[in-house]
Amino acid sequence: MTSSDEQPRRGRGRPRSPGAEEKILHAALEEYTEHGWAGFTMDGVARRAGFGKSTLYLRWADKDALLTDAVRLRTRVILEVDTGSLHGDLTALATAAFREYADPEGWARFRMLIDTASASQPLGQFTRELSGRHREVIEGVFQRARDRGEFSGDVAPLSVTDLIYGAGLFFALGRRLDHRQVEEEELTARVADVVNVVLDGLIRRPPAEK
Amino acid sequence: MTSSDEQPRRGRGRPRSPGAEEKILHAALEEYTEHGWAGFTMDGVARRAGFGKSTLYLRWADKDALLTDAVRLRTRVILEVDTGSLHGDLTALATAAFREYADPEGWARFRMLIDTASASQPLGQFTRELSGRHREVIEGVFQRARDRGEFSGDVAPLSVTDLIYGAGLFFALGRRLDHRQVEEEELTARVADVVNVVLDGLIRRPPAEK
Amino acid sequence: MTSSDEQPRRGRGRPRSPGAEEKILHAALEEYTEHGWAGFTMDGVARRAGFGKSTLYLRWADKDALLTDAVRLRTRVILEVDTGSLHGDLTALATAAFREYADPEGWARFRMLIDTASASQPLGQFTRELSGRHREVIEGVFQRARDRGEFSGDVAPLSVTDLIYGAGLFFALGRRLDHRQVEEEELTARVADVVNVVLDGLIRRPPAEK
């Protein structure tokens, strides 16, 4: 939990530097992106952000808390697509997902997510954002498709997000392991593949029983 | 660079303890499983494995190298399925993938893989194993399907592996974020969904036509 | 280079623990006394002194530097004798020297000094203290003797200190090699011998040409 939601804390004393959180979180994300877990140091973040270490520890309990917050800070607002067709909507979602993982910051966010999921303490709010919020978007997409008559039958939204996001993640992972850049053309081609497979699989023979 | 490929190094001097690599890698995986990146220490691994630190550093240059090798330890075990039908083969592959990520050790291997893929040094050999070897398996599966007349047309094997493995990963991730156990029924149901979608999507409208 | 001369270092930041130097140097001397060069460890000194290793390395560059400083710790205490006679002054000086080497801590300081003198880096300041400061004392003693008319002619002060200190050292060395205690009577007798020899040798036939 972070202090960023709290009200300005009326009272005496010198008020907290405005904009400090923002700068520090930004610096933290950059350091993490560049150096990974190892090589991500509180001293380094403080230096890069231009603050003293005490300022960091005044706001976050420890390294993990800062990193968690840094990831949350810029967690991409899930786009609310409505292109008018199921194919278009899924393509837009898949493209966004593929881009997210191809982007260094997005990749860092995913790493954090993995670590988070490996920790013991639950992270209710974060979970809801990620899986819950995504589910709503996907359900909206399919509801509109049903309304348009493009699609009939049930669908397990999580299966669809898992397929699309998973494909995007492993696409990016393969590139990273090879230390190859992600080419724009390749990305769109792969997105098209994935959308086609998912769409055809769902329409022709939906896993309706689920 | 790893020592696991080298021949026993004929010559004088005391030979390296047989089985040491295996034990150390196993200990490393356990430590990582329990403590994650932070809290994963060379001293800890050495102690758990029952070896001196120098024995570790004689085989691996640093923490990263050990971790990389530990990932490789069992990831290579790729089942060579041949159930007699495309549907059966894919189901077997997908089930194995889902189980891998549902398993704590498999999950740890994946975490390591993520950290590894974020490092700076290339991992040539490893990439070939991971993506290359998997590709061969998938290609074998589809080749046999083609021979049996179940399937015609090309397919991008990596797309298929990405879809299946990705779905398995996000399935496990969702469970972990919610701190829910993976139920056997749910796993098989989800595998069935994924296989159906992939199979129908590929057969009815293979991405290769494009 | 040592930190003991520096002024309190005006400025920000937490000030260095007062008395830390003293405690650490004392602990170092004790460890050296007990274990010698081998077995004298920075971790051991830190533990004994009750400080973290970083506190040690913040003040001394390495083991040698700490040892060098520990030698200096009390060696500087040179008594400023003035008994009213040359014989009395020399007896006092010689007694102090003999006692220094007979004392375990004094012996340890001498061992350190030997190791230190074998090192590569120069010890300018220290040299001045040791040989220079002693010289002044000896010169003062002889000057006063000349003023009193007890003694005429020049003398090489260093020769005198070398004679007295050297005799004291070898006296203690002999006892140590035999694992015999230093008896008080024997010490005073030997001091008397040495003073008499030096004094008579100087007065009757001074090494005036020097």
Place this chain on the structure above:
Amino acid sequence: MTSSDEQPRRGRGRPRSPGAEEKILHAALEEYTEHGWAGFTMDGVARRAGFGKSTLYLRWADKDALLTDAVRLRTRVILEVDTGSLHGDLTALATAAFREYADPEGWARFRMLIDTASASQPLGQFTRELSGRHREVIEGVFQRARDRGEFSGDVAPLSVTDLIYGAGLFFALGRRLDHRQVEEEELTARVADVVNVVLDGLIRRPPAEK
């Protein structure tokens, strides 16, 4: 029947390399002279001597034993002077002593002696050589002087050796602390000073009378 100390160890097996001890001890002394305690390593000695480490440990129990032996190996044969005069004999002895401490190897021997004297276990043989043997020499010198009528009265030989050797040691120590070379002229002048003081002190007013 052989007159050598060690029998060649008749028996099966490969005989010990002849001359190995000599070479190793020589290498050990060189390493110690160059690097001091720190920096004196068994691996280093083995490499320099051209033997394997096991060969060293087959002959000496540990580092200390090797070093002790190395020092003993070349401990200078105490010269049996007889110049025909007390002054000449003492000058010869003192010159030898001063040279011994000025010489790097002699200095190393002295360091070893100090460490030895600080250890707990007694070193009978070594002690006898050093203090006992030297005593005999000094006593011989004074006996001959008495026979020649140059000198009458008793003398405490250890006092004399302590004075001379001690002066030589501190002379060398001073030079080392200053990182100055020992000049030949300076050495002989200092020797003359010391001999004169000692001789005059002893002859005019021998401590024995008192």
Place this chain on the structure above:
DNA sequence: TTCTAAACGAGACGGTACGTCCCGTCTTGTG
């Protein structure tokens, strides 16, 4: 204004892990 409380920069502190080096032991193969 003066006072007071908090935020802040700086950096010392105890502690822990890093990766390196060496000791003394051991285990092999060769001479």
Place this chain on the structure above:
DNA sequence: CACAAGACGGGACGTACCGTCTCGTTTAGAA
């Protein structure tokens, strides 16, 4: 057997970072 080679457990080295702490300095509202 002696010996070369070198792996091994153990432990100290000197470095780097964590999270805590104590200073002096700054910045505001309260008195």
